[in-house]
Amino acid sequence: KQDGIDNSKTSEVSWLIKAKYINQTYMNYEMKAFHNNGSSTYFKTCSVRIMVTQPRRKIDLIFKGLIPFIIGFIAVQMGVLLEMSVLKEIVQRPLPVLIGFVTQYGLMPLIAFSITKIFRYPPLYGLGLFVVGCCPGGTASNQWTLIFDGDINLSACMSFASTMASFFMMPFWFYTLGKAAYLKDLKIYIPYMDLVRSLATIIVPIGVGMFIAHFFPKVKVFINKIVKPTMIFCVFFFFIFGTFVHLYLFKMVSLAIALSAPLLPWLGFILGGFFAWICRQDWRRVKTIAIETGIQNVGIAFMVLLYSFPEPENVLATVMPFLVASLAVQPFHIMLVIRFIDYKFCSLKKKKNKKINQRDDQSDDTGSKTTNRLTDESDEKNENNDDELKNESSDEQRLPTPLFIDNNHSDGNNHVEETAVPPASVPAISSDNPRILV
CATH class of the missing domain: 1.20.1530.20 (Na+/H+ antiporter like fold)
Known part of the structure; x- marks a missing residue:
């Protein structure tokens, strides 16, 4: 016994404390004890240190x-x-x-x-x-x-x-x-x-x-x-x-x-x-x-x-x-x-531009083929025209050479002097210079 209190008896007290933060604190509590006859009380103040540490988990x-x-x-x-x-x-x-x-x-x-x-x-x-x-x-x-x-x-x-x-x-x-x-x-x-x-x-x-x-x-x-x-x-x-x-x-x-x-x-x-x-x-x-x-x-x-x-x-x-x-x-x-994001956007833009370029290349190929076909046709026409011109020039070369009779050079026997003149040198016919084209 101490101060009239029977210390032979013990009791257990449990508290449920939920920690929110890592820290430490002190929990103070007061014990009240009664004498055996219940007439008076005895108070005792206690303090407990509570420490919250870092969790230890598998993760x-x-x-x-x-x-x-x-x-x-x-x-x-x-x-x-x-x-x-x-x-x-x-x-x-x-x-x-x-x-x-x-x-x-x-x-x-x-x-x-x-x-x-x-x-x-x-x-x-x-x-x-x-x-x-x-x-x-x-x-x-x-x-x-x-x-x-x-x-x-x-x-x-x-x-x-x-x-x-x-x-x-x-x-x-x-x-x-x-x-x-x-x-x-x-x-x-x-x-x-x-x-x-x-x-x-x-x-x-x-x-x-x-x-x-x-x-x-x-x-x-x-x-x-x-x-x-x-x-x-x-x-x-x-x-x-x-x-x-x-x-x-x-x-x-x-x-x-x-x-x-x-x-x-x-x-x-x-x-x-x-x-x-x-x-x-x-x-x-x-x-x-x-x-x-x-x-x-x-x-x-x-x-x-x-x-x-x-x-x-x-x-x-x-x-x-x-x-x-x-x-x-x-x-x-x-x-x-x-x-x-920029890389993805640029890659999509490059793909889009690539498709557009491919379409342009295809249209350019089609246009070039059409142009080539038209060019070939025009070349064929030009060749045909050249052939026709050549034929006409050859026909002109096969025509007879024109003859001119000049009265001024005729003698008394009415001899006619035949002179071959190229077609390009034929002069114009006038009254002062009468010539007969045969």
Whole structure:
């Protein structure tokens, strides 16, 4: 007994709690106890921590298991398409790589910091977006570079260079601006092993692809035919499947955060392309630098946030990388749909023009045949006329030569002098010069 209360008896109380969001809270409740005689009561206040964590489903395991295989397959195709001569040129003249380094590690962290302050993000969401802005480029940028006919050699070099630079650029930003703005006491975890794995996922499959292209040149021709359809399929697979798997995360953010988070990659596209254009890069490299600047390796951001916080704070912080990964390339999806519609429209127009041209050719053939027939008939008529003229001229040549009797040259014996004169030289008959035509 304690304070007159019999502690030998226990009772069970059950609550049914339905969670809507990933977060944690405390449920406070009050216990009322009665003395054995029922005359007085005893109150005790209790508190229980309730934590809602990320769901663990089979579909999540399937999605996460497919990602490495798809990324490896894409990287092998990219390695097949690389050209050593272009890679050597980029290494000898690294201006495009330097432009990408400045825009990616100089602009993106500052853009992320500005967005979180302008739109007043909660601390965990703000840190999540800032971590995304500090991450290197990934294989997704290589996919979009291939789809939009960019410089794939430059894209591979920029991805490798940005991942190498992340070993010292990410700690620099985390322990300067990141710690001052978001964290003061928490030590941020830098996933160096994951960075090494990211390098391996870039170098090893690309090396395998280059080996295949060197010893089996015909494979490159085949890859050139299937690479774009394959990339488009992978892009839509990640978008549709990934959105379905992580749909519950959209319920955790407000509309303002959902609309402002994609500003980070979108401004990266614009500013990266602008700086490349200012530095007089060609259009293919402008597209490549813009894509490499705006698309970050959000997988690194997931690792940083998951290992730097306990549950459920780590899951809350990873909401921002997911939003950025889902919404960053929506303009590209729209452009793909527009290009597809334009391609279909142009193909239909070409078919229609081809049919019209075939009809015109048929009518031209019919007209030419009619013209040829008329020409042949006119030629036959001309030949007949020529034959008639020839016959008439031959008949004229067979006529007797006219004879002229001149009285002035007659002698006394009335001798007549016959003079043959050609018909063309026959003079006109007059009274002064009487001549008789026989």
